[in-house]
Amino acid sequence: MQKKMDRRQFIKLTGYGGGVVFASGLAGFGTPAFAARKKPPAAAEDFYFVQLSDTHWGFSNPAVNPDFEGTLKKAIAEVNALATPPDFIVFTGDLIQTTDDPAVRRQRMSEFRDIAAGLNVRNIRYLAGEHDAALDNGKAFREFFGETHYSFDHKGVHFIALDNVSDPTANLGEAQLAWLAADLAGRDREQQIVVLTHRPLFDLAPSWDWATPDGGKAVDLLLPFEYVTVFYGHIHQENHHMTGHIAHHSAQGLMWPLPAPLSVPKKGPIPWDSAAPYKGLGFREVKAGHEGTSLSELPVKA
């Protein structure tokens, strides 16, 4: 079952209407069946992490973003200024702007890594986007940031990073799907699971390349688990969607915003608004714990 969910519906379903704070599907919130569910297993303690996405370091068109060299640094400064530091930070892909030149690709990754070193929190998880990995099957990315798919546990929540970009056709591939099945095998069906990836795992807008051809196979493997949430990037805007009881939340980008799916004839960056600089750019806090999870969307401040 697939169900699209706009912001208003999301707020209504979750019962949260204040500002930019949302209850998340992470713990089964956001679905009509939540009331009938058991409470999810408690995390060891409450925590939160920060999601940054689509930084596109190396992009240099001032008509699209006149502060193309400063936006990422501003976001990092804002993360460093958060009252309570997050437990960790995740970048969900497209760290750099793609280039056909492998040497330039590595130069951009080196610069990006140096800038990210400015984050006070040193527990950083990186995922690749197609701009980082599709032209060399992830080779340069792995040199700088490590494996492109992996899993880890944090305070009772199981995190899974999926790679739907190293294959230039944007498939996860049978080998990774087998790895995912093995990772999930024997796991408590009521454990909270967070999936991190770059592209949507469902057909958000295939004609805009906003899909993962075999993403449905990953979703099928995840469906037996009660409390699954997917956080992704790629589309440079918030989007909230349900496939069955699994919630999918895309993040804003940090270089240019994009229009709503299929809302215009041709996909392209939303022009910079000098009256509202950095509009549509931002990052996200994800709070997790024994009461479930909530999302807070934070803008890049002018």
Next chain:
Amino acid sequence: MKRSIQPVAAGLLVAAAGAFGFTAGWASDPPVQKIRMVKVSSKRYEFIPAQLTLKKGETVDIELSTEDIVMGFSAPELKLRATMVPGQVSHLRLTPQEVGRFDFLCDVFCGAGHEDMNGAITVVE
């Protein structure tokens, strides 16, 4: 929209009957339909042509080729897709059943200009 392939063999049979003067006896057969070929080539980072106009109900054979690197041709709404490999030609056959505009794109990440590599099939009456 479903792809459909008209039976080429039937057309050949009718043409042969006409040649032998049996046209009256074949009057109730399906009309002969010639399959039009439409060539689409690609190179970094464009389809040539990027705009195709087809007639509703007309079967066409889209012949795909690429001049430089591996590309993908994907029209998701028409459920059409093929990989384009340098030195090879691939074919997609369809008979559009609805008028409208159907976008296509390269779905193999092919380089810096990949995201601008798209086009549209316009189906008219």
